[in-house]
Amino acid sequence: MFHGGPVNExxxxxxxxxKILSAAATxxxxxxxxxxxxxxxxxxxxxxxxxxxxxxxxxxxxxxxLLDERERVLQERILSGPPPxxxxxxxxxxxxxxxxxxLDYLFAHLDLVRMSETASPGARYRIGAYRFWHRHTAxxxxxxxxxxxxxxxxxxxxxxxxxxxxxxxxxxxGEARARDAITALVGAxxx
Amino acid sequence: MFHGGPVNExxxxxxxxxKILSAAATxxxxxxxxxxxxxxxxxxxxxxxxxxxxxxxxxxxxxxxLLDERERVLQERILSGPPPxxxxxxxxxxxxxxxxxxLDYLFAHLDLVRMSETASPGARYRIGAYRFWHRHTAxxxxxxxxxxxxxxxxxxxxxxxxxxxxxxxxxxxGEARARDAITALVGAxxx
DNA sequence: GGTTGAAATGGACTACAGTCCGGTTTGTGG
DNA sequence: CCACAAACCGGACTGTAGTCCATTTCAACC
Numbered sequence: 001m002f003h004g005g006p007v008n009e010x011x012x013x014x015x016x017x018x019k020i021l022s023a024a025a026t027x028x029x030x031x032x033x034x035x036x037x038x039x040x041x042x043x044x045x046x047x048x049x050x051x052x053x054x055x056x057x058x059x060x061x062x063x064x065x066l067l068d069e070r071e072r073v074l075q076e077r078i079l080s081g082p083p084p085x086x087x088x089x090x091x092x093x094x095x096x097x098x099x100x101x102x103l104d105y106l107f108a109h110l111d112l113v114r115m116s117e118t119a120s121p122g123a124r125y126r127i128g129a130y131r132f133w134h135r136h137t138a139x140x141x142x143x144x145x146x147x148x149x150x151x152x153x154x155x156x157x158x159x160x161x162x163x164x165x166x167x168x169x170x171x172x173x174g175e176a177r178a179r180d181a182i183t184a185l186v187g188a189x190x191x
Numbered sequence: 192m193f194h195g196g197p198v199n200e201x202x203x204x205x206x207x208x209x210k211i212l213s214a215a216a217t218x219x220x221x222x223x224x225x226x227x228x229x230x231x232x233x234x235x236x237x238x239x240x241x242x243x244x245x246x247x248x249x250x251x252x253x254x255x256x257l258l259d260e261r262e263r264v265l266q267e268r269i270l271s272g273p274p275p276x277x278x279x280x281x282x283x284x285x286x287x288x289x290x291x292x293x294l295d296y297l298f299a300h301l302d303l304v305r306m307s308e309t310a311s312p313g314a315r316y317r318i319g320a321y322r323f324w325h326r327h328t329a330x331x332x333x334x335x336x337x338x339x340x341x342x343x344x345x346x347x348x349x350x351x352x353x354x355x356x357x358x359x360x361x362x363x364x365g366e367a368r369a370r371d372a373i374t375a376l377v378g379a380x381x382x
Numbered sequence: 383g384g385t386t387g388a389a390a391t392g393g394a395c396t397a398c399a400g401t402c403c404g405g406t407t408t409g410t411g412g
Numbered sequence: 413c414c415a416c417a418a419a420c421c422g423g424a425c426t427g428t429a430g431t432c433c434a435t436t437t438c439a440a441c442c
Contacts, residue, residue: 010408010419037398048422053400055420114312119399121309125359152364152372159356160347168316173343181343189379201438204390228428239392244430246390310429 004068013055019045020052024062033063033111060119063112064127071129074105078136091143092190098136099161099186103179106166114163124162134158144190153189160185195259204246210236211243215253224254224302251310254303255318262320265296269327282334283381289327290352290377294370297357305354315353324349335381344380351376 002021005014023045027036038059042049056062083089084097106113117124124130134154141157142150159165160182169178193212196205214236218227229250233243247253274280275288297304308315315321325345332348333341350356351373360369 012407013420016421038400039398042422049400049424050402050422051420058400118309118312121305121355122359148375149368149372152360152368153375155356155360155363156351156372156376159350159353162350162353162356164312165346165350165353168313169343169346172346177340177343181340181347184339184344185347185376185380189376201389203437207391229430230428233392240394240430241392241432242390243392249430 002065002069004065016045016047016051017055019047020055020062021065025066028066028112033115038062058119060116060123060127063116063119064129067109067112067116067129070105070109074101075129075132077101091140095137095140095144095186095190096183098133098140099183100179102133102161103166103182106161106163107170107175110163110167110170114167117163130158133161141190157186157189193256193260195256207236207238207242208246210238211246211253212256216257219257219303224306229253249310251307251314251318254307254310255320258300258303258307258320261296261300265292266320266323268292282331286328286331286335286377286381287374289324289331290374291370293324293352294357294373297352297354298361298366301354301358301361305358308354321349324352332381348377348380 002018005017009017020041024036024041027041027044038052039049041062042052045052052062056065077085078098078101080086084093085101087094089097116127137154137157138150141148141154145153166178166182169181173181193209196208200208211232215227215232218232218235229243230240232253233240236243243253247256268276269289269292271277275284276292278285280288307318328345328348329341332339332345336344357369357373360372364372
C-alpha cells in the first residue's frame, strides 16, 4: 500500500512502516489530523513509540511520508507532463500553471501539509519537496524576469502558498478569492 | 517599566504582571527566546505557573506583551508621523516605506516576533498588530491598484514578512538581499 | 476596623512530543 | 544449522505547554 522506505530494509522494519502509515491514515481520516497524538498512532499500529519516532523523526516526517505519493505525481507532471505545467510552454504560463496545480494539491490535503510544515519551526524549508517547488519557480522566475533576484524572490512568492497562510485565506475569503489573490501576486511579478 | 494592563487592575495583579515581564525580558536576554521555558519564567518571577498563563494566555501572548511598546511606536509613526511613512505621500511610496520600516522592526526583534507568531497555529492572524499592518497595507494597495482584491492580496504580501520566512531568507541570503526581494515583490504589485 | 464576594493566586495535574537503552529479531557467512 | 553483529524494537523516562480549582488577597462598603 505504501512505499518509499530504504532500499535494503529489514523485513520487520518494512512491516512496521506499513502498519504505522496505514494506522496514521486511518486515524487521520477518522478524527482529523490535529486530534491524533503520536501515542495513539503507535498504539493503533501496535508498535512502540520509539519505533514510530526512529522511523519518521517527528510528526512532520510522518506527514511527509503520507504525502509522498501525491507529491511525486505533481513533480512528474511538472518534469515531463504536457504543457503548460510540463515543459514546452513559456515560463510565465508555466509559473501560473504551477501555482494553480500546487493549490489544487495543497487544498486537497491542507491539514496534512500544514502538519508537515508546522511541526517544528522552519520545517517547511527542510522538506525535499519544498526545495523542488522553489527551484522550479526560481528557474521560471529567472526566465520571465531577467535581472531580478529570482532565488530569493521565489521564496517570497512561495510564502503565500504556505499551508497556514493559504488555509487562513480560504477560511476567511473562500477558495476562489484566495486562489485569485495568489495568482494575481504571481501575475504581477511576471506579467 | 512595562505598561498596558487592564485599566482597573488589582494591585497584586499589576505587581505580578511587572514581575513576569521583567523576568521574561531578563531570561530572554540571557539565554535566548527559544531556550526559556514558561516554568523558568514563572520561577524567576516568583509566581505560580497558573498566574503566568492566566495573565498572558500562552507563550505568544507573553511575546506580544513584550513587543507592545515597540509596535505602538511604529503604529504612531504610520498614523501621524512624517511622510512617506506617515500620511501625505503617494500610496505606493507609503507602502514601500512601510515595508522598509516593518523589516527594521522585524529584524530587530526577530526571535520575539517569531515566538509571537508561531506559538500556536494561526497565532499571527489573531494578534491585534497584524490586523493593523493588514488594514494599512490593504488601504494603500487599494489606492495603488484600483480594481484588485486588495484585502486578500495584502495578506499574501504580508506572508513574505512572517518572522519565519524573513528569518530563513536573512539566514540564507543575508539581510540586504532578503529586504530587496521583499521590496521587489511589493514594487511589482504597485509599480 | 470588620465583612464580604469577586478577582487573583500557585502548584498539583494532564497530555503530548520526543529520547534512551536493555533486550530482541533478522539475515549473513561459515 | 549455527553463531554473531547489526539493525530494530518497545515502553519507561524526561521536559514542556497548558488546565484546574481549593485557598488567599484585595478593595469597596458599611
